[in-house]
Amino acid sequence: QQQVKQSPQSLIVQKGGISIINCAYENTAFDYFPWYQQFPGKGPALLIAIRPDVSEKKEGRFTISFNKSAKQFSLHIMDSQPGDSATYFCAASIAPFYGGSQGNLIFGKGTKLSVKP
């Protein structure tokens, strides 16, 4: 019940294309869904996050789509650039810092994105 399943494991996209990464969760108590970007040798950096009261959130070229009934959420990277090449992790938790929640994150296994010039 605590798993977050992420696919694909790796993704190759041409520059300017759309990168799509999908995640599914099991625990219906989760209400905070962030995406993290990780470059080699660095810690995960928060890219964008969504709460289940909206079905979509957009920040620049990055969009999260959220389907509460299917317990799925996805990251879309529009106009993908070589600088976007990194590992992307989805995660889920009970919303951190609300109502005393610690927001301990359950991560997916990651997607290694390569954007070809």
Place this chain on the structure above:
Amino acid sequence: EPEVTQTPSHQVTQMGQEVILRCVPISNHLYFYWYRQILGQKVEFLVSFYNNEISEKSEIFDDQFSVERPDGSNFTLKIRSTKLEDSAMYFCASGGKDSLGTNYGYTFGSGTRLTVV
């Protein structure tokens, strides 16, 4: 932009030795975490710490592990007797909300690579 600082960046230790990994969280954050990432695998929650005590820990965080906030700025993870399987990247994270309710979210450090030989 405020950062979570971790030291050392890389530590090599003999099996059975004790190691202490150090973290300086962002100064006005109240929640502190340790996560680990075995090479090529997903990020896994170890422990969360709030109000000077452990608030939640995972199955990984057994009696060999301990955490401490020895002063107002540092947060440490101690592994008492290291095993080969403890080799991983260890990430510290901090987060919280201020008195006005502004959510600072969750920031990860760059990690300490622990190699047990």
